[in-house]
Amino acid sequence: MVHTPLLDTVKTPDDMKDLSREQLKQLADELRTEVIDAVSVTGGHLGAGLGVVELTVAIHHLFNTPSDKLIWDVGHQCYPHKVLTGRRDRIRTIRQGGGLSGFTKRAESDYDPFGAAHSSTSISAGMGFATARDLDGREGHVISVIGDGSITAGMAYEAMNNAGATDSRQIVILNDNDMSIAPPVGAMSNLLARTVSSGGYQRIRGMAKSIVKDAPRPIKSTAKKGEEYTRGMFTGGTWFEELGFFYVGPVDGHDLDALIPVLENVKNMKDGPVLVHVVTQKGKGYAPAENSADKYHGVSKFNVVTGVQSKSTPNAPSYTNVFADALIKEAQKDDKIVGITAAMPGGTGMKAFGEAFPKRMFDVGIAEQHAVTFAGGLAADGYKPFCAIYSTFLQRGYDQLVHDIALQNLPVRFAMDRAGLVGADGPTHAGAFDIAYMACLPNMMLMAAADEAELTHMVATAVAYNEGPCGFRYPRGEGTGVAIPEIGQVLEIGKGRIIREGSRIALLSYGTRLGECITAAEQLETLGLSTTVADARFAKPLDSALIKRLADEHEVLITIEEGAVGGFGAMVLHDLAAAGRLDSGLKIRTMTLPDIYIDQDTPHKMYQQAGLDADAIVAKVFQVLGRHQVDTANLA
Numbered sequence: 001m002v003h004t005p006l007l008d009t010v011k012t013p014d015d016m017k018d019l020s021r022e023q024l025k026q027l028a029d030e031l032r033t034e035v036i037d038a039v040s041v042t043g044g045h046l047g048a049g050l051g052v053v054e055l056t057v058a059i060h061h062l063f064n065t066p067s068d069k070l071i072w073d074v075g076h077q078c079y080p081h082k083v084l085t086g087r088r089d090r091i092r093t094i095r096q097g098g099g100l101s102g103f104t105k106r107a108e109s110d111y112d113p114f115g116a117a118h119s120s121t122s123i124s125a126g127m128g129f130a131t132a133r134d135l136d137g138r139e140g141h142v143i144s145v146i147g148d149g150s151i152t153a154g155m156a157y158e159a160m161n162n163a164g165a166t167d168s169r170q171i172v173i174l175n176d177n178d179m180s181i182a183p184p185v186g187a188m189s190n191l192l193a194r195t196v197s198s199g200g201y202q203r204i205r206g207m208a209k210s211i212v213k214d215a216p217r218p219i220k221s222t223a224k225k226g227e228e229y230t231r232g233m234f235t236g237g238t239w240f241e242e243l244g245f246f247y248v249g250p251v252d253g254h255d256l257d258a259l260i261p262v263l264e265n266v267k268n269m270k271d272g273p274v275l276v277h278v279v280t281q282k283g284k285g286y287a288p289a290e291n292s293a294d295k296y297h298g299v300s301k302f303n304v305v306t307g308v309q310s311k312s313t314p315n316a317p318s319y320t321n322v323f324a325d326a327l328i329k330e331a332q333k334d335d336k337i338v339g340i341t342a343a344m345p346g347g348t349g350m351k352a353f354g355e356a357f358p359k360r361m362f363d364v365g366i367a368e369q370h371a372v373t374f375a376g377g378l379a380a381d382g383y384k385p386f387c388a389i390y391s392t393f394l395q396r397g398y399d400q401l402v403h404d405i406a407l408q409n410l411p412v413r414f415a416m417d418r419a420g421l422v423g424a425d426g427p428t429h430a431g432a433f434d435i436a437y438m439a440c441l442p443n444m445m446l447m448a449a450a451d452e453a454e455l456t457h458m459v460a461t462a463v464a465y466n467e468g469p470c471g472f473r474y475p476r477g478e479g480t481g482v483a484i485p486e487i488g489q490v491l492e493i494g495k496g497r498i499i500r501e502g503s504r505i506a507l508l509s510y511g512t513r514l515g516e517c518i519t520a521a522e523q524l525e526t527l528g529l530s531t532t533v534a535d536a537r538f539a540k541p542l543d544s545a546l547i548k549r550l551a552d553e554h555e556v557l558i559t560i561e562e563g564a565v566g567g568f569g570a571m572v573l574h575d576l577a578a579a580g581r582l583d584s585g586l587k588i589r590t591m592t593l594p595d596i597y598i599d600q601d602t603p604h605k606m607y608q609q610a611g612l613d614a615d616a617i618v619a620k621v622f623q624v625l626g627r628h629q630v631d632t633a634n635l636a
């Protein structure tokens, strides 16, 4: 049991207001211990939270949350914030079914004024709060905390460009730990590194003098030195100031003696946006995190003493690894293949690709919009770009998909990882919509892998398909354990396959629900219902001949997919309607994710809740036939 005498007295941030500096330091230590202990039993995002313990304490000590609005970018660093804001009793439920979300969530607490999980939204949202406050003539502060990784995304620049031209009071805290999930990339990252390493550059203007007047001596002398620097010096401060922000920093984000006076002065500023550049260490205060390459960005349960994470032995390779291996093999034969990731080299398998082909892999930072159009340019000039982006994050590049890729019919290949429900990350990360948002685009060719072997074939098919853009989707986690071919075979475009032949019920699967369909078919068979199972492979172009055959030769046709309404099932309905096949007595149903956001749980339970497992398929068949499942005697 963790010994936290001071933390025990903090039920809400109000209990922190009168704490002395020494007590706040003790509180930070206890808070760090509590977060480490909690994540050791739940797993989750750890390194980012450890890096902002002091910052979280300082903000809640100084500002009047929840009346003042505190907006965490991404929200993966919010565990210390949750502990201090009345959720400590549930912190060991974080990311579990029925428990706290792993991100900030409006429905969860008044202290989470804006939900997140996708990055780089906090400055825009903060500006919205600041503007609403100003329009109402209210008082109060708006604080957005954004990381050095997240500030690389276009949306953050759009927000700064807008906010910097106003005199609306808004505080942006740039939490610079020189890390994204992987090491950060890009010119902004270089600029921040130069800014931090240049140390005593801080330029002082009238306001900054008051900012440093309460600061401890080392900061004061740094600031004084800063006065002597010439105006044209190239520093991060200059850059943000050119954009209209009052820049303060860099400040040691683990030193409450530095942080509190600086934030206190910033709090007293009257007009305009201010950016406080805080330097922190990801994983701070926990040696295994500090010393690991990924700073314990996301961990499974672990032993607090050793830092060793529990690892379940996989039964099969992950889809991500199968994709990466297949692409590497294809790239050995075809030097036009290049890989692109938007700050997720490990998660998408692009790290392995980059190790095999250092000059042919591009990590563009958190910049999905740019990644898509960058791929478009490469494709337009003869390359075969594989843009590997999680389904949920590709949403951010949607106009680029439409306008830059599909409309121009450019052969960019979209490898859409994390398709379907993902588990602990919950609804923000569910790959729910890509079938619908991709299938409606003219020129787009679309596939979904039913297992690892199919994924290998789809990689080969995507390499061979140069007529226009295409996408293929596959889920998070391990595959089914089927044998993986050494090299994939090129599939016939728009042709599905029959997995098992039956006569009365037809199950048409798109993606990895195929296994559940086969299980359901076996159950139905034992109940006397002869069932065909087909794997559509393609959502676009659809295998109209296969669909027609299933419709013509069966009493019931059910489509199943790991996606939202408006996706594969809707495509099949359109196809049948166009062929006049909905005018007759065909009993057709579409099984999709329900039209709700499903909270985090194990993927198994989430699919159960979604009604997309074998039992639900069997139940659906009985419902269509108008029979109760227990009434098995007269089924055949």
Ligand SMILES: Cc1ncc(C[n+]2csc(CCOP(=O)(O)OP(=O)(O)O)c2C)c(N)n1
Pocket (backbone or CB within 6 Å): 048, 051, 074, 076, 077, 117, 118, 119, 146, 147, 148, 149, 150, 151, 177, 179, 180, 181, 282, 297, 342, 343, 344, 366, 368, 393, 396
């Ligand atoms: C739009 C989007 N793309 C990718 C991600 C995945 N992602 C989550 S956190 C993260 C790194 C963020 O780095 P930074 O903002 O510096 O925060 P840190 O983890 O270093 O505290 C990434 C790439 C995301 N959440 N949203």
Ligand SMILES: CC(=O)[C@@H](O)[C@H](O)COP(=O)(O)O
Pocket (backbone or CB within 6 Å): 074, 076, 117, 181, 298, 347, 418, 422, 425, 476
């Ligand atoms: C916060 C965030 O967006 C990532 O850290 C994400 O949680 C990673 O998900 P995977 O574990 O599926 O790579």
Ligand SMILES: [Mg+2]
Pocket (backbone or CB within 6 Å): 147, 148, 149, 150, 175, 176, 177, 178, 179, 180
């Ligand atoms: Mg960072």
